[in-house]
Amino acid sequence: MNLTFTAEEQAFRHEVRDFLATSLPAAIRERVRLGRRLSADDHVRWQNLLSQRGWLGANWPEAHGGPGWSPVQRHIFDEECAAAHAPTVVPFGVSMVAPVLMKFGSDAQQRHYLPRILDNRDWWCQGYSEPGAGSDLASLRTRAERDGDHYVVSGQKTWTTLGQHANMMFCLVRTDPAAKKQAGISFLLIDMSSPGVSVRPIITLDGAHEVNEVFLDEVRVPLANRVGAEGEGWTCAKFLLTHERTGIAGLGHAKQALRHLKSVAAHVQQRGRPLLEQPSFRQRVVKAELELMALEVTNLRVIAAARDGGVPGAESSLLKVRGSELRQELSDLTRRALGPAALPFFPDFLHADTELADAEQREAAAASAQYFNRRKLSIYGGANEIQKSIVAKTILGM
Amino acid sequence: MDFSYSDEQRMLAETLERLVADQPAVERSASQLPPATREPSPLWQTFAELGLLHMPFAESVGGLGGDGTDLMIIMQALGHGLVPEPYLAGLLLPGDLLARLATPEQRDRWLTPLLEGEHQLALAWQERDARYDIHAVTTSAHRQGAGWRLEGAKQLVMGADLAAAVLVTARIADEGRDVERLGVFLLPSSTPGLTRHNYPTIDGQPASDLVLDGVMLDEHACLSENAAAALDATFAVGIAALCAQAVGAMQASCEQTLAFLKERRQFGTPLSTFQALQHRMVDMHLHLEQARSMAILAATSLDLPAPERDYRIAAAKAYCGESARFVAEQAIQLHGAMGMTEECLVSHYAKHLVMFDHYLGDSDYHLEYVSERLSAA
Numbered sequence: 001m002n003l004t005f006t007a008e009e010q011a012f013r014h015e016v017r018d019f020l021a022t023s024l025p026a027a028i029r030e031r032v033r034l035g036r037r038l039s040a041d042d043h044v045r046w047q048n049l050l051s052q053r054g055w056l057g058a059n060w061p062e063a064h065g066g067p068g069w070s071p072v073q074r075h076i077f078d079e080e081c082a083a084a085h086a087p088t089v090v091p092f093g094v095s096m097v098a099p100v101l102m103k104f105g106s107d108a109q110q111r112h113y114l115p116r117i118l119d120n121r122d123w124w125c126q127g128y129s130e131p132g133a134g135s136d137l138a139s140l141r142t143r144a145e146r147d148g149d150h151y152v153v154s155g156q157k158t159w160t161t162l163g164q165h166a167n168m169m170f171c172l173v174r175t176d177p178a179a180k181k182q183a184g185i186s187f188l189l190i191d192m193s194s195p196g197v198s199v200r201p202i203i204t205l206d207g208a209h210e211v212n213e214v215f216l217d218e219v220r221v222p223l224a225n226r227v228g229a230e231g232e233g234w235t236c237a238k239f240l241l242t243h244e245r246t247g248i249a250g251l252g253h254a255k256q257a258l259r260h261l262k263s264v265a266a267h268v269q270q271r272g273r274p275l276l277e278q279p280s281f282r283q284r285v286v287k288a289e290l291e292l293m294a295l296e297v298t299n300l301r302v303i304a305a306a307r308d309g310g311v312p313g314a315e316s317s318l319l320k321v322r323g324s325e326l327r328q329e330l331s332d333l334t335r336r337a338l339g340p341a342a343l344p345f346f347p348d349f350l351h352a353d354t355e356l357a358d359a360e361q362r363e364a365a366a367a368s369a370q371y372f373n374r375r376k377l378s379i380y381g382g383a384n385e386i387q388k389s390i391v392a393k394t395i396l397g398m
Numbered sequence: 399m400d401f402s403y404s405d406e407q408r409m410l411a412e413t414l415e416r417l418v419a420d421q422p423a424v425e426r427s428a429s430q431l432p433p434a435t436r437e438p439s440p441l442w443q444t445f446a447e448l449g450l451l452h453m454p455f456a457e458s459v460g461g462l463g464g465d466g467t468d469l470m471i472i473m474q475a476l477g478h479g480l481v482p483e484p485y486l487a488g489l490l491l492p493g494d495l496l497a498r499l500a501t502p503e504q505r506d507r508w509l510t511p512l513l514e515g516e517h518q519l520a521l522a523w524q525e526r527d528a529r530y531d532i533h534a535v536t537t538s539a540h541r542q543g544a545g546w547r548l549e550g551a552k553q554l555v556m557g558a559d560l561a562a563a564v565l566v567t568a569r570i571a572d573e574g575r576d577v578e579r580l581g582v583f584l585l586p587s588s589t590p591g592l593t594r595h596n597y598p599t600i601d602g603q604p605a606s607d608l609v610l611d612g613v614m615l616d617e618h619a620c621l622s623e624n625a626a627a628a629l630d631a632t633f634a635v636g637i638a639a640l641c642a643q644a645v646g647a648m649q650a651s652c653e654q655t656l657a658f659l660k661e662r663r664q665f666g667t668p669l670s671t672f673q674a675l676q677h678r679m680v681d682m683h684l685h686l687e688q689a690r691s692m693a694i695l696a697a698t699s700l701d702l703p704a705p706e707r708d709y710r711i712a713a714a715k716a717y718c719g720e721s722a723r724f725v726a727e728q729a730i731q732l733h734g735a736m737g738m739t740e741e742c743l744v745s746h747y748a749k750h751l752v753m754f755d756h757y758l759g760d761s762d763y764h765l766e767y768v769s770e771r772l773s774a775a
Contacts, residue, residue: 001467002400003698009399072399259775266774276774286769290692290717293710297691304401318684391683392676396656 003300005072013076020084023049032085035366037208037351040123040165046087047120057118059095064102064110065118071306074247075299082252083259090162093117093124097170100187100236104228113189125163127171127190127214128237130156135386137172138181138234142216144173144188151175151188151226153219154196159380163199163212167192171216172237175230187233189225190216204376206369207347241382248316249299249323250377257330258292261285264367265337275337284333291326298322314394317387324377324384331374335367342368401694403471411471413448417441418479438515442483446515451489454635459497460510466697469635470642474693477646480746482602486643487556488518491636492565495521498628499582499621508563508584517562522552522608523629530759532567532629537610539568539581539620546620548583548591548613558606559596561587566610570623580629582621589613601753602746630704634711637758638696641718644754645693648686648722651729651747655679658733658744675732682728689721709771712764719754719761726751 005013028042050056058074060066069077081088089095098117101110116122133140142155153173163169169190176184190197196219201209228236265276265285275281302315335342341364348354349365356362378384392398403411421441438446445451454469455461469490476485489512496509496519511517528534537550548568558564563586570579585592591613594606622628656679659670669675696714699707726748730737733744740746755761 001403001470001694001698003695005399262774276772282769282772283765286765286772289772290713290765290768291688293695293713294688294691294717297695298687300399301401301691301694304399308402318687322684322688385677388677388680389673391680396676396679396683398656398659398670398676398679 003297005076009072009076012073013080016077016080017084019053019055020080020086023053024084024086025049028087029085032087034362035370036349038087040162043087043090043165044120044123047089050089051119056089056120057094057098058089060098060102060118064098064114071303075251075303078247079252079255082256085256090123092126092161092166092170093122093168096126096240097124097189100170100227100240103239104187104232104236108224109189109227122168123162123166125160125166125169125192125212125214127157127160127169129159131158135383137237138185140172140174140185142171142173143177144175144186144221146175146223147220149223150220151223153188153190153216153221155216157214157216158202158211160199160212160214161210163192163214164201164209169214170227172233175233179231182234183231185233185237186230187227187236188221189227190219190221194219194221196220204373206372207345208351208369208373210373248381249295249319250327251296251299251323254292254295254323254327254330257327257334258285258288261288261330261334261337264334268337268339268341270339281333281337288326288329288333291322291329295319295322295326314391317382317390320381321378321384321387327377328374331367331371335371338364338367345369403467407467407471410453410468411475414450414472414475415478417444417448418475418481421479421481438518439483441481442515445483445485446513451515452513454490454639455493455497455509455513459505460513461497466635466638466700469639470693470697473639473642474646474649477643477648477750478650480647480650480750484518484557484560484603486636486639487520487603488561490639491521491632492519492561494632494635495565495582495625495628496584496621498631499625504584504618504621511562518557518560520555520558520561520564522555522558522564522566524552524554526551526553530763532633533580533626535567535569535580537566537568538571539583541572542614545614545616546583548585548610548615550610552608552610554599555594555606555608556603558587558594558608559604563587564592564608565621566608567625567629579624580626581623582625582629583615583619584621585610585613585615585619589615599753601749627704630708633758634700634707637711637715638693638700640754640758641689641693641696641714644718644722644751645686645690647747647750647754648689648725651725651744651751652679652682652686654744654747655682655729655732658736669732678728678732682725685721685724689718692717692721705771709768712759712767715759716761716764716768719764722751722754 028046031038047056054067057066058069058077062068094117098114101113128137130140130142142153144151144153169192171188171190172185173188174184175186196217198215200213202211202213203209204211262276262285265281266274268275270278276285299319302319341360344361346356346365349356350369356365449462450472452462453464453472457463493509493512500509512519523532525536537552540547552566555564563584566583566585568581568583570581591611593609596606599605659675659679660668662669692714696711699710729744730748733742736742737744
């Protein structure tokens with residue numbers, strides 16, 4: 001048993017680090033470092049650079065144009081990207097719909113969509129949640145009725161992340177209202193420019209426009225845009241939820257957040273001493289450090305299991321719960337470390353291109369907004385309580 | 399990066415699992431003291447025959463050269479079965495220190511029979527006002543001609559009454575010498591001037607307070623006059639072992655609690671169907687897996703340079719202490735009133751898991767160690 005990376009893996013880490021140092025545009029790096037919002041252009045510009053390097057489809061096999069990385073390499077890549085303040089790759093195309101297409105899509109669908117994902121011609125969003133179907137996703141009511149060689153889709157999707165930039169949506173719809181809950185669902189690919197699609201922003205409590213409502217009013221979708229058989233959409237959805245979730249702990253982000261917290265707490269002064277040297281605050285940081293150490297080893301255990309051919313299933317639920325809790329704790333500590341400096345709110349600095357002259361205000365600007373934003377971590381992708389119920393059922397057989 | 403066992407390690411784990419499963423659980427649970435005899439128990443003799451007592455020691459001193467993972471496998475199994483045989487206190491801690499410090503003659507006299515299962519030893523390091531600090535020693539060793547005179551007192555010496563000899567830490571107090579040096583002395587249990595006051599701990603371990611009143615020793619009794627670094631290394635091994643033992647006991651507690659929830663019915667349905675109880679059970683499982691990760695971290699850190707090793711060891715002990723207490727408390731709660739009884743196996747595990755924190759430094763102690771060395775980057 002050992003916890004060390006091989007020489008090849010360490011060489012790979014340096015290769016990634018060198019690439020990030022030379023290729024990540026400084027302006028984008030600085031926006032990420034300061035926790036400012038990225039524009040669609042920022043995302044596409046970075047993802048084009050990754051694409052040119054052949055690294056955009058980090059989880060793709062070589063046959064489809066991916067680098068064919070091992071789970072360990074993907075983990076190293078994620079860690080280095082977070083440490084270098086690279087933008088997170090928008091997951092909906094590359095790591096969500098693409099694996100579903102590879103597994104369930106027709107040849108024609110794979111030939112058409114996969115290259116367009118890999119060179120950023122399409123921006124995908126996810127049409128899963130509905131106003132009446134959150135944790136109980138299978139109770140979704142958006143319906144699709146056949147009309148010749150089309151479906152006519154009507155209903156409402158919500159919490160559609162970055163849907164304002166998307167030209168394509170993968171969508172769960174009910175094709176058979178008579179069938180049992182999960183059985184009547186199909187997986188459709190919808191062109192967002194189709195007549196009847198409208199997108200309305202939802203502003204979250206941090207002032208951000210990250211999620212949207214998507215209204216579907218008699219949208220005509222070709223039958224050819226269905227992935228898998230009719231009524232088998234739930235299989236696709238479930239596959240997506242368990243596929244490649246070794247990155248779910250957000251370990252790279254947590255490590256970066258702890259580094260940031262320490263640097264803030266070492267800089268901020270209270271009664272003439274750095275906050276990090278004051279016992280009560282320091283102990284909170286130490287506890288976060290221990291939790292990160294444990295989470296890192298647990299994460300490596302799951303990655304090693306995936307590398308050796310195991311399927312990361314319910315263990316990823318454990319990582320999701322503990323990883324989200326830790327990242328929330330770190331964002332809480334960072335906000336508290338900043339103290340009074342965490343109060344001023346400069347939305348135009350965070351969301352637009354207005355600059356802030358005061359360096360101290362600039363460095364502190366995102367902390368509170370990020371704290372509120374991070375509450376999502378224990379809600380999305382299956383709320384932590386849902387994850388616990390999954391563990392109870394699948395690991396513990398309760 | 400590899401978390402799998404070798405073929406030999408898989409066999410070791412299976413052997414131990416069978417061996418421990420064959421032991422009648424409640425009768426042997428650690429809350430019941432083993433008989434106060436220096437004769438090794440039949441199980442201890444089996445350990446010796448299987449080479450388990452040789453496993454954690456280097457080949458150069460007659461051991462099998464097992465690594466931290468081998469030790470983890472052994473301790474996890476012993477913890478899982480709540481086996482009362484004093485593998486840590488009677489073998490590992492004194493044996494590891496002996497192996498680091500003893501001359502070949504001292505090894506032949508004390509270490510070889512230890513590994514053969516012919517006798518057990520004890521390590522006396524803890525003092526009343528020192529809490530968990532292995533370096534805070536007031537027991538003193540004065541040069542007396544060619545030999546030594548020891549004065550002082552030790553507490554919580556685990557298994558001292560069963561030991562053929564006790565290793566005692568003492569401050570070297572000779573005139574004109576470096577007073578910061580820590581020595582280790584070996585005292586056969588019949589040494590004049592050495593008295594024991596025996597008592598059990600709440601988790602059923604045999605312990606003693608020792609008084610050393612003008613104990614006269616010859617020069618061969620001194621294992622080292624400068625043992626601080628060796629003590630640190632031995633405690634790192636001991637703490638890694640203790641964490642693995644706790645993980646084994648945590649796992650057993652989780653298994654027992656889960657089985658109970660599935661079996662016990664209230665309101666006409668098994669307890670395991672109630673979501674509040676399911677989530678509590680999952681939280682126990684989360685703590686177990688995170689603690690297991692820290693025990694792995696500790697077990698794979700034993701060969702690192704001392705500062706890095708001790709940072710990880712302290713982190714693991716601090717973390718496992720909190721996790722163990724959490725699992726113990728939840729196990730009692732989920733068993734309801736039954737969990738409060740001596741008759742219920744889970745209560746014995748709970749005592750072991752809570753008191754685990756009091757051996758070789760508790761969570762607060764080790765958290766402080768990590769805190770003092772926390773890197774600012």
